Amino acid sequence: MAPATPSTHSAISLNINGEKRTLSVDHRTTLLDALRERLDMTGTKKGCDQGQCGACTVLLDGRRAVSCLQLAVAAEGREITTIEGMASGDQLHPVQQAFLDLDGYQCGYCTPGQICSAIAVIEEHAAGWPSAVTDDVRPEAAPPPLSADEIRERMSGNLCRCGAYVSIVEAVARGAAETQAMTSADLPQTEEAAA
Ligand code: FES
Ligand code: FES
Secondary structure, eight states: OOOOOOOSEEEEEEEETTEEEEEEEETTOBHHHIIIIISOOTTSOOSSSSSSSOTTEEEETTEEEEGGGSBGGGGTTSEEEOGGGSSBTTBOOHHHHHHHHTTOOSSOTTHHHHHHHHHHHHHHHHTTOOOTTOSOOOTTSOOOOOOHHHHHHHTTTOOOTTOOHHHHHHHHHHHHHHHHHSOTTTSOOOHHHHO
8 A cells, every 4th residue: 555645735823913814835835925825915025035135024923034935834833923913003113104204115015024124123223132233242332323334234134126225224213213212002012012
């Protein structure tokens, strides 16, 4: 008797923006394709599909990740936050509002990934994480100001084919200042924080 052929599909349950979504996927399906093609969540964009442009950035357990390099089956049990989960009702996240107010985009295709990255960058910076352009990386050193150079370096994984970088840097700086000025109670809760 021939050995049973192993199944190439599995039923998985993904926690996306605080909501459980159950679906059956081919084991090779990326999180990006599961979001866009299976769950109709097209806010997350596909650019290069090989981890180089950042258009597909989402948050996994609060940390940024390129969803084109993440298998959907490996995202089970993680808190996934997409651009659709950043606002709280009609209240945009301060970073979203800053991108709107300062025209941090042209065509807008890279924008969801830029905003997801920016929100994580602000949290990484607030937690004292250094970057490649931080002068003093000793643990006892004060965190560097989130200067334009720091923003450019920390956002360097997110490409913008329209070249809207000047406005993007301004929007991230404004978003960081607004986020800092608001108490955590005032901030729209990303779903993993609200869970
Ligand atoms: S589409 Fe994922 S990094 Fe470009
Ligand atoms: S706004 Fe068009 S790719 Fe960035």
